[in-house]
Amino acid sequence: MPTTIHPYGKGHPTMRYALLIHYQQPPVPALTDAELNAGMAAFQAYTKALDDAGVLRSAEVLQTVASATSVSVRQGKLRVQDGPFADTKEAFAGIFMLDVPDLDAAIAWAEKCPAAQWGTVEIRPSAVRFVEGAWAAAA
């Protein structure tokens, strides 16, 4: 994967967008092995296309919300909670960081995300990011 040069030519500004994947966890009805394999193959093809296009910065799919631990500190006291921050039907499941010119390009990729078929893909532009020891504007 090209690391620092974006594929749109020199000097063309890009934006970093997070595609935040949300879907029902656990899936209802439960997935068969064949369905799970088909879903994984779809994600493999999708992520490979993002990577080949040189727009993928990182991708993580998380374990289910059942494995979530939420931490907060209130009045100096640590609170460790078993479970997610927000207990919703559709839970946060994974993140793709993209480097693309604008929102329309991000929408074009979000539309092709397999999870858009059974969940929701939320697009959020990045504000700042930590790079080479300091926070910097994301773009």
Added chain:
Amino acid sequence: MTGEAAARAEDVARAAYGRLLAILAARDGDIQVAEDCLADAFAEALSSWPETGIPSNPSAWLLAVARNRRQDLRRSAAYRLADPLDEVERDGVLPVVPELDPDAIPDRRLALLFVCAHPAIDPSAHTPLMLQTVLGFDAERIARAFVVPPSAMAQRLVRAKRRIRDARIPFVVPERGHMPARLAPVLEAIYGAYAIDFPLVAGTEPRGSLADESHYLATTLADLLPDEPEALGLAALISLSLARRPARLTAREFVPLDAQDCSRWDSELIALGEGYLHRARPLGRIGRFQLEAAIQSVHCARASSGVTDWRALRTLHEALVLIAPTLGARVANAAAVGRVEGATAGLDVLDAITDDAACRFQPAWVTRAHLLAEAGCAAEAVQAYERAISLTTDPAARRYLERRRSGLLGRDTEALERGDQG
């Protein structure tokens, strides 16, 4: 013998599934029960044919067994509770080995296609229903093609079939007066299977394209409705554009129509498409699919004449915009104008499209980029290519556009980019 029986049952299934199902389902509109009974008949064939030998008329045999199975179901207690008794009396008993010949029974698939695309059925179920009832696809295979979870597709199909049964949607071919309105969604559903915008699901398997299936549905419809020019037009359109499929990709890169090697086009499919188009013409009712087929036909003519008649294409695209002013048709028209009257004229037509969606429409940016490049506006063309590339998720199309863009950049820039990307 078991192998032979299985192979024969499969052959029969492929050739006759839709015909048999249409006959069975037309009786009471219960597609689900018809499917179950037909599945039982095929299972029965697999177990008994190896011993009894393959019947002389396998389709008739399957139909009789499926009908008997439905009788049994009607008589069963569970079914009797759910269904009026008089149905049982009316139906009578059929012999297991009948003289019934499905080939002698009128083809009910046409009525079945109209049921599948009935206005009372959720449009997203039209194409899946056709694939299931006419071609015998299971929900999982349809789900794979549409890239939705199999359970969701199964649910969509079950709901639609229940609705057909409960609302008593009739298995009839619409009469002349209703034909145009009722035919349109049938054509849309078949075309939809052809033009499906495949998400990136390639994975390790080849693309689950439904192009061949939609071709089968379109030619079936055209053969059953030989006096409907748009049905003929759709069959022509799909035949002619399928003919070019082998030439659309080389070395994993998309090849645009006018750069395709026409020796790789399928001449049999071209002849088939031309035949349909030829039969549509004298019927004297032009429509969207005939025009699109005529456009394909002009392109395919390059295989024999060696040239593309851009003036004819321009006229056809203009007519298409008048009849069906979709965004795609308007952008294609701009490209055709650009070919005949020069890039600047084409850009003017493109600029006149003020639709909001146009600024996110990938083909509009590809066309703009090509026209700008031809007009000698290299810098602007590069920008348009960049915009087009950013909206392109298909890797083969991306590689093609990136190469076009690189061709416009100076050599120094190209070398620099290659170096940077290592």
